[in-house]
Amino acid sequence: MxxxxxxxxxxxxxxxxxxxxxxxxxxxxxxxxxxxxxxxxxxxxxxxxxxxxxxxxxxxxxxxxxxxxxxxxxxxxxxxxxxxxxxxxxxxxxxxxxxxxxxxxxxxxxxxxxxxxxxxxxxxGTVRSSFVMTEPAPGAGSDPSMMRTTAERKGDGWVVHGRKHFITGAAAATHFILIAKTSDDPRKGLSAFLFHKDDPNWKIVRRIPIMGPEEHGGHCEIEFNGLYIPDENRLMNVGDGLKLTQIRLGTARLTHCMRWLGLAKRSLEIATAYVAERESFGLKLAEREGVQWMLGGAAMDIQIGRLLTMHAAWKLDTGDFARKEVSMAKVAVADTLHKAVDTAIQLCGARGYSRDTPLEWIYRYARQARLVDGASEVHRMVLSRNLMNDGIDFWNWG
The missing domain is CATH 1.10.540.10 (Acyl-CoA dehydrogenase/oxidase, N-terminal domain)
Structure with a gap:
């Protein structure tokens, strides 16, 4: 490319x-x-x-x-x-x-x-939105086939019952995309719907406290007790819920990587500025070999993440689903963000741990990267399946 x-x-x-x-x-x-x-x-x-x-x-x-x-x-x-x-x-x-x-x-x-x-x-920008899929155990998480929230056909619409949790942005959202079970078909059993915050018979149970800073609207637990959705607010065909989820998550996972690389770079910007000025035992920290190894390793990992992300972006632009490329970027960049900010805090010492810089904010935020939009272990499973299916062509240039 x-x-x-x-x-x-x-x-x-x-x-x-x-x-x-x-x-x-x-x-x-x-x-x-x-x-x-x-x-x-x-x-x-x-x-x-x-x-x-x-x-x-x-x-x-x-x-x-x-x-x-x-x-x-x-x-x-x-x-x-x-x-x-x-x-x-x-x-x-x-x-x-x-x-x-x-x-x-x-x-x-x-x-x-x-x-x-x-x-x-x-x-x-007049409203915000939310994507409503993840459920408490034993419901759907990384495995959508475990979906327990149901949408049953009633007249010209659908009636929804169930519970969701860790729904990002829900407390500030006006428009929602909901994934619910509409049949027992293992491949075509989920469907996608649109609903408005003012529709009756659903509620936010709580805004779940988390360790990191929150997106606007937080991460919420939601309960549906007979929410009625007209069929005109169904997205795609009945049974296309999993397909819609795959369409959404491909690019959305990659945009997480794009943004995380920005935070990783900012972390090293803060660290390099500090070690260039801070002296210890007669030398600037930046002149010490151990510090150079830490910075060089983190910088290299960021560049590897950028290349993986850009390759996946290029494939998406060609019309490819880029599933394995997105999974590789997601795993690598999630780890890289944590390494970059952890390195920056270590080099900045107490200043990095304090709130005099945004490093501690980034550090807390970074921990979710290995969880959101599929845990790193799930993406590694995807890669393993691709390797077993493709063999040597896993690394095809095309």
Whole structure:
């Protein structure tokens, strides 16, 4: 592949870097910039979103005719990495999970009427959204075939009963994509639906406390007690729920990697600035061989993650599902993010462990990377199956 970015993507990347450096990073040091869940405060967020929109940096993943920037996945990879050099970055540009993945899948599979009602407000930034799939044990987690939430046909619609948990963004969402069981067919037993926060007979049971800083809307437990969804709000065909999930998660998993690489790079930016100035026993820390090994190893791992992510992005742009490429990137980059920020904290010492830098914020956030959108062990299982099926062609250049 050609590693030169298209001019459109390169221009956006440069503009995003400037915005992050000049506007976002200075705000991270101000306590007034944060809400009670350690994310960017809503009044400030709305101001910054207006500024990003006015500078043509809004919704990079969406087509121009829908108000976005029409980026390819390769262009997104470079730009999302730049965005998340700030812990505030992706949500300011309307490129944060779960809205990011929801917008992309609705653009791919929704009807024109559904796009106008359910997608366009998310693109415009007037509402937020959530993807409702994961369930408490013994329900569906990494194995969707264990789905226990049901949608039963009733007249011209569907009635939903069940419970979900760790639903990202639910407390702030207006539009929801729901995956529920509609039959016992092992391959075609799930279907996808759209519902609104004001629809009756469902509720948020609780916002689940987590160790890290939270996305807007947190991670919630949800209960359905007869939620009625008109059939016109069904996505794709009956039985296509697993297919929709696979369509959504392919690119969405990779956008996590893109953003995590930005946080990994920012961690090393903070560390290199510190060791370049800090002296110990007559030498700058950066002059010590042990420090050089730590920095060099972390920098190399970030570059490996970038190459895996960009290769998967390129394959997605060619129309390939890139399942094994996305899984490899997901596992590698999740580990790399943790290594980069852990290295940075170690080199910065007590300063890194304190809240004088965002490193401790990134460290707590990083632990979820090996869990979300499929645990690393599940992705390794996927890779193993591919290896057993493909043999030597697992490493095919095509």
């Amino acid at each position: 050609d590693f030169n970015l298209p001019e459109h993507g390169e221009q956006l990347r440069r503009k995003i870097r400037r915005f992050v450096d000049e506007v976002l990073i200075p705000l991270e040091a101000k306590s007034s910039s944060y809400d009670e869940h350690e994310n960017i405060a809503e009044p400030l967020l709305e101001e910054l979103r207006s500024q990003a929109r006015s500078e043509g940096l809004w919704a990079l993943q969406m087509p121009v005719e829908r108000g976005g920037q029409g980026c390819s996945v390769v262009e997104m990879a470079a730009c999302y990495e730049e965005m998340n050099r700030s812990i505030f970055g992706p949500v300011v540009f309307n490129c944060a999970a779960p809205d990011d993945g929801n917008m992309m899948v609705l653009e791919k599979v929704a009807t024109p009427e559904q796009k106008e009602r359910w997608l366009q407000p998310i693109v415009d």
